[in-house]
Structures are given as C-alpha cells and as structure tokens.
Amino acid sequence: xxxxxxxCIVVSMVATLLCLLRMVLGPTTLDRILAxxxxxxCTVAMIVLFSVYWKTALYLELIVVIxxxxxxxxxxxxxxxxxxxxxxxxxxxxxxxxxxx
Amino acid sequence: xxxxIDGLALGLLGTGLFFVVVAAVGMVRxxxxxxxxxxxxxxxxxxxxxxxxxxxxxxxxxxxxLKVALVVFFLFVTIxxxxxxxxxxxxxxxxxxxxxxxxxxxxxxx
Numbered sequence: 001x002x003x004x005x006x007x008c009i010v011v012s013m014v015a016t017l018l019c020l021l022r023m024v025l026g027p028t029t030l031d032r033i034l035a036x037x038x039x040x041x042c043t044v045a046m047i048v049l050f051s052v053y054w055k056t057a058l059y060l061e062l063i064v065v066i067x068x069x070x071x072x073x074x075x076x077x078x079x080x081x082x083x084x085x086x087x088x089x090x091x092x093x094x095x096x097x098x099x100x101x
Numbered sequence: 102x103x104x105x106i107d108g109l110a111l112g113l114l115g116t117g118l119f120f121v122v123v124a125a126v127g128m129v130r131x132x133x134x135x136x137x138x139x140x141x142x143x144x145x146x147x148x149x150x151x152x153x154x155x156x157x158x159x160x161x162x163x164x165x166x167l168k169v170a171l172v173v174f175f176l177f178v179t180i181x182x183x184x185x186x187x188x189x190x191x192x193x194x195x196x197x198x199x200x201x202x203x204x205x206x207x208x209x210x211x
Binding site for chain 2: 031037057
C-alpha cells in the first residue's frame with residue numbers, strides 16, 4: 001500500500017511537471033491558461049491521493065475550494081482576454097513603440 | 102465484502118491516475134490549442150472523476166458520498182466549460198490551427 005502510494009504521488013508529480021512545461025513553452029497565452037487549469041486539476045488529484053493514504057474525509061472541502069478557484073480564474077481570464085485585441089490572446093507584444101522614449 | 106470494495110477503489114484510483122497522466126502527456130505532445138483543449142477536457146475529466154469515486158470507495162462511509170457526489174458534479178461541469186471557453190476565444194481570435202500540411206491561419210470569414 002505504501003509503495004503504491006509513493007508510486008502514485010511520483011506519477012502525479014510528473015503530470016504536474018508536464019503541465020508546467022507546457023506553461024513555460026506555450027506559444028500563446030491561451031496555452032498558458034490551459035496549462036494552469038491542468039496544474040489545478042493535478043493538485044486536486046494529489047489531494048485525493050493523500051486523503052486516500054490517510055483515510056480521511058477532511059480535505060473534500062479543500063478540493064471544492066481549489067477546483068472552484070481554478071474555474072473562476074479561467075473565466076476571469078476569458079472575460080479579460082475577450083475585451084483585449086487579438087494580439088493579447090496570441091501572446092505577442094502588440095505595440096513596443098508605446099513605451100516611454 | 103470489504104476487500105472487494107477496497108480492490109475496486111484501488112482499481113478506480115489507478116485508472117484515474119492513468120488518465121490524468123495521459124492528459125498531461127497530451128498537453129505537451131499535441132500541436133495546437135484546440136487539440137490541447139480536447140486532451141484536457143475529456144481525459145482529465147474522466148481521470149479525476151474516477152479518482153474521486155475511488156476515494157469514496159476507500160473511505161467506505163455512506164455520508165461521505167454526498168460530498169463526493171457534489172465534487173464529481175462540480176468537476177464534471179466546470180472542466181469542459183472552461184476548455185470550451187478557451188476554444189471559443191481561440192476560434193474568435195483566429196489562432197492558427199494545425200492541419201496535415203502545417204499550421205494554418207484562418208481568413209476573416211471565420
């Protein structure tokens with residue numbers, strides 16, 4: 001049981017690191033938001049693994065809070081980016097000459 | 102009886118973890134935003150819901166089932182909704198999409 005638990009924790013850490021790699025590499029801003037959503041769900045998976053190992057139900061509220069925070073940040077980014085132009089969601093710097101000269 | 106439910110719970114947990122890892126590999130390997138939304142919206146939903154059902158079987162308490170059902174319902178609704186929002190935003194902003202001939206940018210008629 002303990003060996004199985006350690007294996008599951010290592011595998012979910014690998015999944016989180018893969019999502020983090022996409023967050024670093026991602027060519028557009030939408031890729032990074034999507035990778036953040038994946039990291040939140042992998043965190044929920046790690047909390048599920050810990051509460052299986054400790055055999056407690058204390059952390060179900062924590063799961064609800066983290067999942068709703070991830071969904072709210074995604075919706076907030078959607079409403080922010082839908083008011084910006086096309087270059088904002090492509091992740092390009094739109095007007096570099098706008099800075100102070 | 103108890104060992105049967107424990108075995109089912111561990112099986113569900115392993116299956117769910119497998120699908121979570123498949124979704125994470127798809128996040129890295131797939132070529133554009135739409136394909137990554139597909140990987141995260143389907144495989145990750147299935148995986149995390151199977152893991153939560155495995156947690157319910159491991160705890161083995163009837164009154165926990167209501168909270169687990171709440172979390173399962175919430176995740177089952179919100180993950181596809183958020184990926185659908187991102188795909189809609191990408192399609193509206195004409196993010197280049199992957200075809201067999203390379204990346205293709207949509208024209209203004211989209």
